[in-house]
Amino acid sequence: MLRTVFGASSVVARGVYPTLKGHTVLKQAFLRCISSKSIEEPVFETAEEKSVYKKLQEALNPSHLSVHDISGGCGSMYNIVVKSKSFNELTTIKQHKLVNSILKDEIGRWHGLQLSTKKDK
Known part of the structure; x- marks a missing residue:
């Protein structure tokens, strides 16, 4: 059931x-x-997770997006996975540069970032 x-x-x-x-x-x-794709927004642990998620959602319109604060809640380390058609013509380095440019203000406050980008064909 x-x-x-x-x-x-x-x-x-x-x-x-x-x-x-x-x-x-x-x-x-x-x-x-x-969670299925029909859910617009997952449950967030922190306001920063939600902010980062919304920024990437608006800029890249991804088919998959996950944002997790892996610092224990202090907001200094994030794991982000993005799958988007915006990446289809870009190399992995250019995909990462694009995400970094979208999140440049946030990244300046962080200690680290684990980033995984994927093409959506």
Whole structure:
């Protein structure tokens, strides 16, 4: 039996979801992994994650986008994965430069960034 989570179009197999109760971070990470494309915006841990997500969403119109604060919540280290048609004619270096130029103000405040870009053909 499948169960709708948070009224969204994502579904979680019965029996898996109950094991995640009480583990907010783990549950949110799990829900991000199984979320369908019809969900416009995932649940964010921090306001900075949401801000970065919105900036990249507007600039690149990606088919897949994930933004995670991996610094433990202090906002100094991020993991970003972007899949967009905007990258189709660009080398990996140019893809990264494009993302860096979009996030130049934010990156100046960060300690580090793990960035993965993918072409969407």
